[in-house]
Amino acid sequence: MNNFKTIYLREIKSYFNTPMAYIFLVVFALVNSYFFTLWFFPSNQSDMRSLFSIVPLAYLFFIPAISMSLIAREINSGTIELVSTLPIKDVEFVVGKYLSSVTLIAIGLGLTLVHFFTLVNVGSNIDYGAVFCGYLGLLLVGSVYCAIGVFASSISDNQVVAFIVSVFVVLAFFLMDKMLIFMPQGLVGIMEYISIDYHLSNISRGVIDTRNIIYFGSLIGFFIFLSLRTFDLRRWS
Amino acid sequence: MIEVKNLSKNYGDVAAVKSINFSVKDREIIGFLGPNGAGKSTTIKVITGFLAPSAGDVIVNGMDIKTNQIEIQKEIGYLPELNPLYTDMLVYDMLEYVAGVRGIHGRAFKDAFARVIDQCGLSGVVHKRIDQCSKGYKQRIGLACAMIHDPKILILDEPVTGLDPNQIVEIRSLIKELGKKKLVLMSSHILQEIEATVDRIVIINNGEIVADGSNRSILRKFSGASSIEMELLGVDKEEVKKIEEKIDSVKVSSVRKSGSSTMVSLSCKGKSDPREDIFKYAVKSKWVVLGMSQKKSNLETIFRKLTSEAK
Numbered sequence: 001m002n003n004f005k006t007i008y009l010r011e012i013k014s015y016f017n018t019p020m021a022y023i024f025l026v027v028f029a030l031v032n033s034y035f036f037t038l039w040f041f042p043s044n045q046s047d048m049r050s051l052f053s054i055v056p057l058a059y060l061f062f063i064p065a066i067s068m069s070l071i072a073r074e075i076n077s078g079t080i081e082l083v084s085t086l087p088i089k090d091v092e093f094v095v096g097k098y099l100s101s102v103t104l105i106a107i108g109l110g111l112t113l114v115h116f117f118t119l120v121n122v123g124s125n126i127d128y129g130a131v132f133c134g135y136l137g138l139l140l141v142g143s144v145y146c147a148i149g150v151f152a153s154s155i156s157d158n159q160v161v162a163f164i165v166s167v168f169v170v171l172a173f174f175l176m177d178k179m180l181i182f183m184p185q186g187l188v189g190i191m192e193y194i195s196i197d198y199h200l201s202n203i204s205r206g207v208i209d210t211r212n213i214i215y216f217g218s219l220i221g222f223f224i225f226l227s228l229r230t231f232d233l234r235r236w237s
Numbered sequence: 238m239i240e241v242k243n244l245s246k247n248y249g250d251v252a253a254v255k256s257i258n259f260s261v262k263d264r265e266i267i268g269f270l271g272p273n274g275a276g277k278s279t280t281i282k283v284i285t286g287f288l289a290p291s292a293g294d295v296i297v298n299g300m301d302i303k304t305n306q307i308e309i310q311k312e313i314g315y316l317p318e319l320n321p322l323y324t325d326m327l328v329y330d331m332l333e334y335v336a337g338v339r340g341i342h343g344r345a346f347k348d349a350f351a352r353v354i355d356q357c358g359l360s361g362v363v364h365k366r367i368d369q370c371s372k373g374y375k376q377r378i379g380l381a382c383a384m385i386h387d388p389k390i391l392i393l394d395e396p397v398t399g400l401d402p403n404q405i406v407e408i409r410s411l412i413k414e415l416g417k418k419k420l421v422l423m424s425s426h427i428l429q430e431i432e433a434t435v436d437r438i439v440i441i442n443n444g445e446i447v448a449d450g451s452n453r454s455i456l457r458k459f460s461g462a463s464s465i466e467m468e469l470l471g472v473d474k475e476e477v478k479k480i481e482e483k484i485d486s487v488k489v490s491s492v493r494k495s496g497s498s499t500m501v502s503l504s505c506k507g508k509s510d511p512r513e514d515i516f517k518y519a520v521k522s523k524w525v526v527l528g529m530s531q532k533k534s535n536l537e538t539i540f541r542k543l544t545s546e547a548k
Contacts, residue, residue: 002337003338014323017325077321080321081319084287085286085315085317087310089307235287236289
Protein backbone atom coordinates (compact mmCIF):
# COMPACT_ATOMS: atom_id res chain seq x y z
CA MET A 1 0.00 0.00 0.00
CA ASN A 2 2.84 2.29 0.89
CA ASN A 3 4.42 1.75 -2.51
CA PHE A 4 1.21 2.87 -4.26
CA LYS A 5 1.59 6.15 -2.43
CA THR A 6 5.32 6.49 -3.19
CA ILE A 7 4.83 5.80 -6.92
CA TYR A 8 1.74 7.98 -7.05
CA LEU A 9 3.42 10.95 -5.36
CA ARG A 10 6.49 10.67 -7.58
CA GLU A 11 4.33 10.80 -10.68
CA ILE A 12 2.32 13.75 -9.41
CA LYS A 13 5.58 15.56 -8.62
CA SER A 14 6.89 14.63 -12.04
CA TYR A 15 3.81 16.13 -13.71
CA PHE A 16 4.16 19.38 -11.79
CA ASN A 17 7.97 19.57 -12.02
CA THR A 18 7.62 19.99 -15.76
CA PRO A 19 5.38 22.39 -17.72
CA MET A 20 3.22 19.44 -18.79
CA ALA A 21 0.62 19.59 -16.02
CA TYR A 22 0.32 23.37 -16.22
CA ILE A 23 -0.07 23.37 -20.00
CA PHE A 24 -2.65 20.59 -19.78
CA LEU A 25 -4.68 22.30 -17.07
CA VAL A 26 -4.65 25.74 -18.70
CA VAL A 27 -5.45 24.54 -22.23
CA PHE A 28 -8.04 22.05 -20.97
CA ALA A 29 -9.75 24.82 -18.98
CA LEU A 30 -9.64 27.28 -21.90
CA VAL A 31 -11.04 24.84 -24.45
CA ASN A 32 -13.86 23.78 -22.16
CA SER A 33 -14.65 27.36 -21.13
CA TYR A 34 -14.79 28.56 -24.71
CA PHE A 35 -17.28 25.92 -25.82
CA PHE A 36 -19.27 26.09 -22.59
CA THR A 37 -19.85 29.84 -22.87
CA LEU A 38 -20.46 29.53 -26.62
CA TRP A 39 -23.51 27.33 -26.03
CA PHE A 40 -24.52 28.05 -22.45
CA PHE A 41 -25.86 31.58 -22.85
CA PRO A 42 -27.64 31.18 -26.24
CA SER A 43 -29.37 27.99 -25.05
CA ASN A 44 -30.81 29.90 -22.09
CA GLN A 45 -31.11 26.73 -19.96
CA SER A 46 -30.00 26.23 -16.35
CA ASP A 47 -27.91 23.14 -16.91
CA MET A 48 -24.33 22.19 -17.79
CA ARG A 49 -25.06 19.94 -20.73
CA SER A 50 -22.87 22.02 -23.02
CA LEU A 51 -19.88 21.36 -20.73
CA PHE A 52 -20.72 17.70 -20.33
CA SER A 53 -20.76 17.20 -24.08
CA ILE A 54 -17.51 19.04 -24.83
CA VAL A 55 -15.32 17.46 -22.10
CA PRO A 56 -15.50 13.89 -23.56
CA LEU A 57 -14.36 15.38 -26.87
CA ALA A 58 -11.48 17.21 -25.20
CA TYR A 59 -10.53 13.96 -23.47
CA LEU A 60 -9.85 12.33 -26.85
CA PHE A 61 -6.53 14.13 -27.17
CA PHE A 62 -5.77 15.42 -23.71
CA ILE A 63 -5.81 12.07 -21.93
CA PRO A 64 -3.56 10.25 -24.43
CA ALA A 65 -1.21 13.25 -24.15
CA ILE A 66 -0.90 13.06 -20.37
CA SER A 67 -0.75 9.26 -20.20
CA MET A 68 1.57 8.49 -23.10
CA SER A 69 4.72 8.98 -21.06
CA LEU A 70 3.66 7.09 -17.95
CA ILE A 71 5.35 3.77 -18.73
CA ALA A 72 6.84 4.36 -22.22
CA ARG A 73 9.27 6.93 -20.82
CA GLU A 74 10.43 4.51 -18.13
CA ILE A 75 11.09 1.85 -20.77
CA ASN A 76 12.85 4.31 -23.04
CA SER A 77 15.08 5.85 -20.38
CA GLY A 78 15.87 2.49 -18.76
CA THR A 79 14.44 3.46 -15.36
CA ILE A 80 12.13 0.46 -15.83
CA GLU A 81 15.14 -1.65 -14.79
CA LEU A 82 15.54 0.37 -11.61
CA VAL A 83 11.84 0.09 -10.78
CA SER A 84 11.59 -3.61 -11.69
CA THR A 85 14.47 -4.49 -9.40
CA LEU A 86 13.11 -2.55 -6.43
CA PRO A 87 10.67 -4.42 -4.18
CA ILE A 88 7.64 -2.98 -5.95
CA LYS A 89 4.80 -5.19 -7.17
CA ASP A 90 3.77 -4.61 -10.77
CA VAL A 91 0.27 -3.74 -9.64
CA GLU A 92 1.60 -1.05 -7.28
CA PHE A 93 3.64 0.48 -10.08
CA VAL A 94 0.92 0.42 -12.74
CA VAL A 95 -1.95 1.47 -10.49
CA GLY A 96 0.16 4.19 -8.83
CA LYS A 97 0.89 5.66 -12.25
CA TYR A 98 -2.72 5.24 -13.36
CA LEU A 99 -4.07 7.04 -10.31
CA SER A 100 -1.70 9.96 -10.89
CA SER A 101 -3.17 10.51 -14.37
CA VAL A 102 -6.71 10.22 -12.98
CA THR A 103 -5.78 12.83 -10.38
CA LEU A 104 -4.63 15.22 -13.08
CA ILE A 105 -7.93 14.71 -14.91
CA ALA A 106 -9.82 15.29 -11.66
CA ILE A 107 -7.93 18.55 -11.12
CA GLY A 108 -8.79 19.55 -14.71
CA LEU A 109 -12.45 18.80 -14.03
CA GLY A 110 -12.19 20.71 -10.76
CA LEU A 111 -11.19 23.81 -12.69
CA THR A 112 -14.42 23.62 -14.70
CA LEU A 113 -16.38 24.04 -11.46
CA VAL A 114 -16.08 27.76 -12.13
CA HIS A 115 -18.84 27.22 -14.71
CA PHE A 116 -20.96 25.54 -12.09
CA PHE A 117 -20.65 28.65 -9.92
CA THR A 118 -21.61 30.75 -12.95
CA LEU A 119 -24.69 28.55 -13.33
CA VAL A 120 -25.55 28.95 -9.64
CA ASN A 121 -25.29 32.73 -9.99
CA VAL A 122 -27.23 33.22 -13.19
CA GLY A 123 -29.47 30.15 -13.38
CA SER A 124 -32.67 29.07 -11.70
CA ASN A 125 -34.27 25.69 -10.87
CA ILE A 126 -30.89 24.00 -11.08
CA ASP A 127 -30.92 20.21 -10.96
CA TYR A 128 -27.96 19.69 -8.64
CA GLY A 129 -28.32 15.92 -8.87
CA ALA A 130 -27.84 16.03 -12.64
CA VAL A 131 -24.80 18.26 -12.26
CA PHE A 132 -23.27 15.90 -9.71
CA CYS A 133 -24.01 12.87 -11.88
CA GLY A 134 -22.64 14.67 -14.95
CA TYR A 135 -19.35 15.26 -13.17
CA LEU A 136 -19.27 11.72 -11.86
CA GLY A 137 -19.82 10.46 -15.43
CA LEU A 138 -17.00 12.64 -16.75
CA LEU A 139 -14.66 11.39 -14.03
CA LEU A 140 -15.54 7.78 -14.84
CA VAL A 141 -15.04 8.29 -18.58
CA GLY A 142 -11.73 10.05 -17.87
CA SER A 143 -10.70 7.14 -15.66
CA VAL A 144 -11.43 4.64 -18.43
CA TYR A 145 -9.47 6.68 -20.95
CA CYS A 146 -6.55 6.95 -18.50
CA ALA A 147 -6.55 3.14 -18.16
CA ILE A 148 -6.44 2.90 -21.96
CA GLY A 149 -3.61 5.44 -21.96
CA VAL A 150 -1.62 3.45 -19.39
CA PHE A 151 -2.07 0.29 -21.46
CA ALA A 152 -0.96 2.08 -24.67
CA SER A 153 2.04 3.44 -22.78
CA SER A 154 3.01 -0.04 -21.60
CA ILE A 155 3.26 -1.58 -25.06
CA SER A 156 5.98 0.65 -26.47
CA ASP A 157 9.04 2.60 -25.47
CA ASN A 158 8.02 5.31 -27.91
CA GLN A 159 5.70 7.95 -26.52
CA VAL A 160 4.41 8.91 -29.97
CA VAL A 161 3.37 5.30 -30.62
CA ALA A 162 1.71 5.22 -27.20
CA PHE A 163 -0.17 8.44 -28.03
CA ILE A 164 -1.40 7.18 -31.41
CA VAL A 165 -2.52 3.80 -30.02
CA SER A 166 -4.24 5.52 -27.14
CA VAL A 167 -6.10 8.02 -29.39
CA PHE A 168 -7.14 5.18 -31.68
CA VAL A 169 -8.59 3.01 -28.90
CA VAL A 170 -10.24 5.94 -27.13
CA LEU A 171 -11.72 7.10 -30.43
CA ALA A 172 -13.07 3.60 -31.11
CA PHE A 173 -14.93 3.60 -27.79
CA PHE A 174 -16.10 7.17 -28.33
CA LEU A 175 -17.43 6.60 -31.85
CA MET A 176 -19.02 3.20 -31.22
CA ASP A 177 -22.31 4.76 -30.22
CA LYS A 178 -22.34 6.97 -33.30
CA MET A 179 -21.67 4.06 -35.65
CA LEU A 180 -24.67 1.98 -34.57
CA ILE A 181 -26.62 2.80 -37.74
CA PHE A 182 -23.95 1.02 -39.78
CA MET A 183 -24.03 -2.10 -37.60
CA PRO A 184 -25.98 -5.29 -38.38
CA GLN A 185 -29.18 -5.38 -36.34
CA GLY A 186 -27.98 -8.32 -34.26
CA LEU A 187 -24.91 -6.45 -33.06
CA VAL A 188 -26.58 -3.14 -32.21
CA GLY A 189 -27.50 -4.16 -28.66
CA ILE A 190 -24.00 -5.41 -27.85
CA MET A 191 -22.23 -2.46 -29.46
CA GLU A 192 -24.51 -0.06 -27.64
CA TYR A 193 -23.69 -1.70 -24.33
CA ILE A 194 -19.95 -1.54 -25.07
CA SER A 195 -20.02 2.12 -26.13
CA ILE A 196 -18.95 4.72 -23.59
CA ASP A 197 -21.56 7.29 -24.65
CA TYR A 198 -24.46 5.01 -23.83
CA HIS A 199 -23.37 4.65 -20.21
CA LEU A 200 -22.29 8.27 -19.89
CA SER A 201 -25.66 9.51 -21.09
CA ASN A 202 -27.39 7.20 -18.60
CA ILE A 203 -25.39 8.69 -15.73
CA SER A 204 -25.70 12.26 -17.04
CA ARG A 205 -29.47 11.95 -16.86
CA GLY A 206 -29.03 11.83 -13.09
CA VAL A 207 -29.46 8.10 -12.59
CA ILE A 208 -26.64 6.22 -10.95
CA ASP A 209 -27.22 2.65 -12.04
CA THR A 210 -24.91 -0.07 -10.77
CA ARG A 211 -24.81 -1.52 -14.32
CA ASN A 212 -23.14 1.67 -15.53
CA ILE A 213 -20.72 1.73 -12.62
CA ILE A 214 -19.86 -1.94 -13.22
CA TYR A 215 -19.32 -1.17 -16.92
CA PHE A 216 -16.81 1.60 -16.20
CA GLY A 217 -15.16 -0.44 -13.44
CA SER A 218 -14.84 -3.44 -15.78
CA LEU A 219 -13.24 -1.38 -18.54
CA ILE A 220 -10.75 0.17 -16.11
CA GLY A 221 -9.96 -3.27 -14.68
CA PHE A 222 -9.60 -4.78 -18.14
CA PHE A 223 -7.08 -2.22 -19.39
CA ILE A 224 -5.14 -2.22 -16.12
CA PHE A 225 -5.01 -6.02 -16.37
CA LEU A 226 -3.72 -5.77 -19.96
CA SER A 227 -1.07 -3.28 -18.82
CA LEU A 228 0.04 -5.67 -16.07
CA ARG A 229 0.24 -8.56 -18.52
CA THR A 230 2.27 -6.48 -20.97
CA PHE A 231 4.52 -5.39 -18.14
CA ASP A 232 5.06 -8.99 -17.05
CA LEU A 233 5.66 -10.22 -20.61
CA ARG A 234 8.64 -7.90 -20.86
CA ARG A 235 10.33 -9.97 -18.14
CA TRP A 236 9.95 -13.12 -20.22
CA SER A 237 11.05 -11.65 -23.52
CA MET B 238 24.24 -16.44 -0.32
CA ILE B 239 23.48 -16.66 -4.03
CA GLU B 240 23.17 -20.01 -5.78
CA VAL B 241 22.76 -20.14 -9.52
CA LYS B 242 21.80 -23.60 -10.78
CA ASN B 243 21.69 -24.53 -14.47
CA LEU B 244 20.59 -21.02 -15.34
CA SER B 245 19.74 -20.35 -18.97
CA LYS B 246 18.30 -17.26 -20.56
CA ASN B 247 17.24 -16.99 -24.17
CA TYR B 248 16.32 -13.89 -26.12
CA GLY B 249 14.11 -15.45 -28.77
CA ASP B 250 16.32 -17.99 -30.50
CA VAL B 251 19.53 -16.52 -29.12
CA ALA B 252 20.90 -18.21 -26.01
CA ALA B 253 22.49 -15.43 -23.94
CA VAL B 254 23.25 -17.64 -20.92
CA LYS B 255 23.72 -21.40 -21.27
CA SER B 256 23.08 -23.50 -18.18
CA ILE B 257 25.58 -21.86 -15.84
CA ASN B 258 26.24 -22.85 -12.24
CA PHE B 259 27.97 -20.91 -9.50
CA SER B 260 27.43 -19.84 -5.94
CA VAL B 261 28.59 -16.88 -3.90
CA LYS B 262 29.03 -16.91 -0.14
CA ASP B 263 28.31 -14.08 2.26
CA ARG B 264 31.17 -11.61 2.77
CA GLU B 265 32.69 -12.55 -0.55
CA ILE B 266 33.49 -10.19 -3.41
CA ILE B 267 33.01 -11.93 -6.70
CA GLY B 268 33.87 -10.44 -10.07
CA PHE B 269 32.08 -11.31 -13.27
CA LEU B 270 34.53 -10.88 -16.08
CA GLY B 271 33.83 -11.28 -19.74
CA PRO B 272 33.85 -9.52 -23.07
CA ASN B 273 30.88 -7.42 -24.15
CA GLY B 274 27.88 -9.60 -24.91
CA ALA B 275 29.23 -12.55 -22.91
CA GLY B 276 26.13 -12.83 -20.72
CA LYS B 277 27.31 -11.02 -17.58
CA SER B 278 24.55 -8.45 -17.47
CA THR B 279 21.89 -10.97 -18.47
CA THR B 280 22.87 -13.21 -15.55
CA ILE B 281 22.77 -10.23 -13.21
CA LYS B 282 19.37 -9.14 -14.56
CA VAL B 283 17.97 -12.59 -13.81
CA ILE B 284 19.42 -12.61 -10.29
CA THR B 285 17.89 -9.20 -9.57
CA GLY B 286 14.48 -10.20 -10.96
CA PHE B 287 14.46 -7.86 -13.93
CA LEU B 288 14.35 -10.80 -16.33
CA ALA B 289 12.80 -14.20 -15.79
CA PRO B 290 15.05 -17.22 -16.36
CA SER B 291 14.32 -19.44 -19.37
CA ALA B 292 15.48 -22.45 -17.34
CA GLY B 293 17.25 -23.18 -14.08
CA ASP B 294 17.06 -21.62 -10.65
CA VAL B 295 18.38 -18.65 -8.77
CA ILE B 296 18.31 -19.10 -5.00
CA VAL B 297 19.12 -16.09 -2.84
CA ASN B 298 19.41 -16.65 0.91
CA GLY B 299 17.36 -19.83 0.51
CA MET B 300 14.58 -18.14 -1.51
CA ASP B 301 13.76 -18.89 -5.12
CA ILE B 302 13.56 -15.87 -7.44
CA LYS B 303 10.51 -17.36 -9.17
CA THR B 304 8.42 -17.48 -6.01
CA ASN B 305 10.00 -14.88 -3.70
CA GLN B 306 11.05 -12.12 -6.05
CA ILE B 307 9.94 -9.22 -3.85
CA GLU B 308 11.54 -10.69 -0.72
CA ILE B 309 14.80 -11.22 -2.61
CA GLN B 310 14.71 -7.70 -4.01
CA LYS B 311 14.41 -6.36 -0.47
CA GLU B 312 17.79 -7.91 0.34
CA ILE B 313 19.59 -6.83 -2.82
CA GLY B 314 21.04 -3.46 -3.69
CA TYR B 315 21.54 -3.18 -7.44
CA LEU B 316 23.40 -0.74 -9.64
CA PRO B 317 22.40 -1.46 -13.27
CA GLU B 318 24.92 -1.17 -16.08
CA LEU B 319 23.36 1.92 -17.66
CA ASN B 320 22.63 3.43 -14.25
CA PRO B 321 19.11 4.63 -15.01
CA LEU B 322 18.02 7.53 -12.82
CA TYR B 323 15.07 9.91 -12.82
CA THR B 324 17.06 12.82 -14.17
CA ASP B 325 14.28 15.34 -13.52
CA MET B 326 14.57 14.74 -9.77
CA LEU B 327 16.85 16.28 -7.18
CA VAL B 328 19.48 13.91 -5.74
CA TYR B 329 17.74 14.14 -2.35
CA ASP B 330 14.33 13.34 -3.85
CA MET B 331 15.72 10.39 -5.80
CA LEU B 332 17.24 8.86 -2.67
CA GLU B 333 14.07 9.59 -0.71
CA TYR B 334 12.02 7.86 -3.42
CA VAL B 335 14.17 4.72 -3.45
CA ALA B 336 14.25 4.69 0.36
CA GLY B 337 10.47 5.15 0.45
CA VAL B 338 9.94 2.13 -1.79
CA ARG B 339 12.18 0.18 0.58
CA GLY B 340 10.12 1.26 3.57
CA ILE B 341 12.70 3.67 5.00
CA HIS B 342 11.05 6.85 6.22
CA GLY B 343 11.54 9.63 8.75
CA ARG B 344 14.46 9.28 11.15
CA ALA B 345 15.61 6.02 9.55
CA PHE B 346 15.81 7.77 6.19
CA LYS B 347 17.82 10.65 7.62
CA ASP B 348 20.36 8.22 9.05
CA ALA B 349 20.52 6.15 5.85
CA PHE B 350 20.78 9.31 3.77
CA ALA B 351 23.68 10.66 5.85
CA ARG B 352 25.47 7.30 5.58
CA VAL B 353 25.27 6.97 1.78
CA ILE B 354 26.05 10.64 1.18
CA ASP B 355 29.21 10.16 3.22
CA GLN B 356 30.14 6.81 1.65
CA CYS B 357 29.55 7.95 -1.92
CA GLY B 358 30.85 11.51 -1.52
CA LEU B 359 27.66 13.21 -2.62
CA SER B 360 27.50 16.08 -0.13
CA GLY B 361 28.17 18.68 -2.85
CA VAL B 362 25.23 17.73 -5.06
CA VAL B 363 22.43 16.81 -2.67
CA HIS B 364 20.13 19.59 -3.84
CA LYS B 365 21.11 19.49 -7.47
CA ARG B 366 18.94 18.07 -10.22
CA ILE B 367 20.38 14.77 -11.40
CA ASP B 368 20.57 15.87 -15.04
CA GLN B 369 22.89 18.67 -13.92
CA CYS B 370 25.36 16.26 -12.30
CA SER B 371 28.46 14.91 -14.04
CA LYS B 372 28.67 11.29 -15.15
CA GLY B 373 30.88 10.44 -12.20
CA TYR B 374 28.37 11.90 -9.76
CA LYS B 375 25.50 10.11 -11.51
CA GLN B 376 27.37 6.84 -11.07
CA ARG B 377 27.79 7.58 -7.39
CA ILE B 378 24.09 8.51 -7.07
CA GLY B 379 23.25 5.11 -8.58
CA LEU B 380 25.55 3.48 -6.05
CA ALA B 381 23.94 5.44 -3.22
CA CYS B 382 20.49 4.27 -4.39
CA ALA B 383 21.75 0.68 -4.31
CA MET B 384 23.14 1.10 -0.78
CA ILE B 385 20.43 3.23 0.86
CA HIS B 386 18.85 0.23 2.65
CA ASP B 387 22.22 -1.20 3.73
CA PRO B 388 21.60 -4.43 1.79
CA LYS B 389 23.11 -7.80 2.59
CA ILE B 390 23.81 -8.33 -1.09
CA LEU B 391 25.20 -5.71 -3.41
CA ILE B 392 25.17 -6.31 -7.16
CA LEU B 393 27.08 -3.80 -9.23
CA ASP B 394 27.07 -3.99 -13.02
CA GLU B 395 30.10 -2.10 -14.34
CA PRO B 396 30.33 0.15 -11.26
CA VAL B 397 33.32 2.26 -12.26
CA THR B 398 32.24 3.16 -15.78
CA GLY B 399 32.61 6.87 -16.34
CA LEU B 400 34.64 7.55 -13.21
CA ASP B 401 37.99 9.28 -13.23
CA PRO B 402 41.06 7.46 -11.83
CA ASN B 403 40.74 9.07 -8.39
CA GLN B 404 37.08 8.16 -8.16
CA ILE B 405 37.85 4.62 -9.33
CA VAL B 406 40.29 4.20 -6.45
CA GLU B 407 37.69 5.57 -3.99
CA ILE B 408 34.92 3.30 -5.26
CA ARG B 409 37.29 0.33 -5.31
CA SER B 410 38.21 0.83 -1.67
CA LEU B 411 34.54 1.34 -0.80
CA ILE B 412 33.63 -1.96 -2.50
CA LYS B 413 36.46 -3.71 -0.65
CA GLU B 414 35.25 -2.27 2.63
CA LEU B 415 31.66 -3.29 1.91
CA GLY B 416 32.85 -6.79 0.97
CA LYS B 417 33.96 -7.36 4.57
CA LYS B 418 30.33 -7.35 5.68
CA LYS B 419 28.34 -8.09 2.54
CA LEU B 420 28.19 -10.28 -0.48
CA VAL B 421 29.31 -8.15 -3.42
CA LEU B 422 28.86 -9.33 -6.99
CA MET B 423 30.34 -6.96 -9.53
CA SER B 424 30.83 -7.24 -13.25
CA SER B 425 33.35 -5.57 -15.45
CA HIS B 426 35.20 -6.00 -18.66
CA ILE B 427 38.09 -4.02 -17.19
CA LEU B 428 40.59 -6.64 -16.03
CA GLN B 429 42.60 -4.39 -13.76
CA GLU B 430 39.43 -3.40 -11.95
CA ILE B 431 38.39 -6.96 -11.25
CA GLU B 432 41.93 -8.02 -10.39
CA ALA B 433 42.32 -5.22 -7.86
CA THR B 434 38.94 -5.54 -6.17
CA VAL B 435 37.57 -9.05 -5.96
CA ASP B 436 38.30 -12.25 -3.99
CA ARG B 437 37.08 -14.52 -6.73
CA ILE B 438 36.73 -14.23 -10.48
CA VAL B 439 34.16 -15.86 -12.73
CA ILE B 440 35.08 -15.54 -16.39
CA ILE B 441 32.10 -15.84 -18.66
CA ASN B 442 32.14 -16.11 -22.42
CA ASN B 443 29.38 -16.81 -24.93
CA GLY B 444 26.99 -17.46 -22.07
CA GLU B 445 29.17 -20.11 -20.43
CA ILE B 446 31.50 -20.01 -17.43
CA VAL B 447 35.00 -20.71 -18.67
CA ALA B 448 36.89 -20.11 -15.42
CA ASP B 449 35.94 -19.77 -11.76
CA GLY B 450 38.35 -19.24 -8.89
CA SER B 451 40.65 -16.82 -7.12
CA ASN B 452 43.01 -14.71 -9.16
CA ARG B 453 45.89 -16.95 -8.11
CA SER B 454 44.12 -20.24 -8.78
CA ILE B 455 43.05 -19.10 -12.25
CA LEU B 456 46.63 -18.07 -12.99
CA ARG B 457 47.88 -21.44 -11.74
CA LYS B 458 45.31 -23.40 -13.67
CA PHE B 459 45.36 -21.60 -16.96
CA SER B 460 48.80 -20.08 -17.25
CA GLY B 461 50.55 -21.74 -20.14
CA ALA B 462 54.17 -21.51 -21.26
CA SER B 463 56.13 -18.40 -20.43
CA SER B 464 58.42 -16.62 -22.86
CA ILE B 465 61.84 -15.04 -22.50
CA GLU B 466 62.97 -11.88 -24.21
CA MET B 467 66.71 -11.32 -24.68
CA GLU B 468 68.80 -8.51 -26.05
CA LEU B 469 72.20 -9.65 -27.31
CA LEU B 470 75.11 -7.69 -28.72
CA GLY B 471 76.86 -8.82 -31.89
CA VAL B 472 75.33 -12.27 -32.22
CA ASP B 473 73.98 -13.35 -35.59
CA LYS B 474 70.66 -15.14 -36.19
CA GLU B 475 72.10 -18.55 -37.10
CA GLU B 476 74.18 -18.63 -33.94
CA VAL B 477 71.11 -17.82 -31.81
CA LYS B 478 69.11 -20.69 -33.31
CA LYS B 479 71.68 -23.19 -32.05
CA ILE B 480 70.34 -22.69 -28.53
CA GLU B 481 67.41 -24.98 -29.40
CA GLU B 482 69.82 -27.91 -29.83
CA LYS B 483 71.51 -27.29 -26.49
CA ILE B 484 68.52 -26.47 -24.32
CA ASP B 485 65.53 -28.74 -24.87
CA SER B 486 63.00 -26.60 -23.03
CA VAL B 487 63.26 -23.53 -25.25
CA LYS B 488 62.30 -22.74 -28.80
CA VAL B 489 63.29 -19.63 -30.71
CA SER B 490 60.16 -17.72 -31.61
CA SER B 491 61.74 -14.75 -33.31
CA VAL B 492 65.09 -13.11 -33.88
CA ARG B 493 65.43 -9.59 -35.25
CA LYS B 494 68.11 -6.98 -35.52
CA SER B 495 67.67 -3.66 -33.77
CA GLY B 496 70.68 -1.47 -34.46
CA SER B 497 73.70 -3.31 -33.16
CA SER B 498 71.51 -5.46 -30.87
CA THR B 499 69.82 -8.74 -31.65
CA MET B 500 66.37 -9.08 -30.10
CA VAL B 501 65.55 -12.70 -29.36
CA SER B 502 62.24 -14.12 -28.24
CA LEU B 503 62.28 -17.64 -26.78
CA SER B 504 59.20 -19.64 -25.87
CA CYS B 505 59.51 -22.08 -23.00
CA LYS B 506 58.01 -25.55 -23.05
CA GLY B 507 55.64 -26.35 -20.17
CA LYS B 508 56.03 -24.36 -16.98
CA SER B 509 59.83 -24.67 -16.80
CA ASP B 510 62.14 -21.76 -16.02
CA PRO B 511 65.18 -22.19 -18.29
CA ARG B 512 66.83 -18.84 -17.48
CA GLU B 513 69.72 -20.43 -15.60
CA ASP B 514 70.48 -22.77 -18.53
CA ILE B 515 70.22 -19.91 -20.99
CA PHE B 516 72.57 -17.79 -18.87
CA LYS B 517 75.14 -20.61 -18.67
CA TYR B 518 74.86 -21.22 -22.42
CA ALA B 519 75.33 -17.52 -23.15
CA VAL B 520 78.46 -17.42 -20.98
CA LYS B 521 79.79 -20.53 -22.68
CA SER B 522 79.10 -19.10 -26.16
CA LYS B 523 80.58 -15.75 -25.12
CA TRP B 524 77.39 -13.87 -25.93
CA VAL B 525 77.12 -10.33 -24.61
CA VAL B 526 73.73 -10.29 -22.89
CA LEU B 527 72.35 -6.76 -22.55
CA GLY B 528 69.05 -7.93 -21.10
CA MET B 529 66.92 -10.92 -20.29
CA SER B 530 63.37 -10.98 -18.94
CA GLN B 531 60.77 -13.64 -18.46
CA LYS B 532 57.15 -12.96 -19.45
CA LYS B 533 54.65 -15.05 -17.52
CA SER B 534 50.94 -15.41 -18.26
CA ASN B 535 48.87 -12.81 -16.46
CA LEU B 536 45.13 -12.48 -16.11
CA GLU B 537 45.00 -10.49 -19.32
CA THR B 538 46.62 -13.20 -21.41
CA ILE B 539 44.48 -15.87 -19.76
CA PHE B 540 41.36 -13.78 -20.32
CA ARG B 541 42.25 -13.29 -23.98
CA LYS B 542 42.96 -16.97 -24.34
CA LEU B 543 39.76 -18.13 -22.65
CA THR B 544 37.48 -15.67 -24.37
CA SER B 545 38.88 -16.15 -27.83
CA GLU B 546 39.23 -19.96 -27.78
CA ALA B 547 35.52 -20.54 -27.53
CA LYS B 548 34.69 -18.32 -30.49
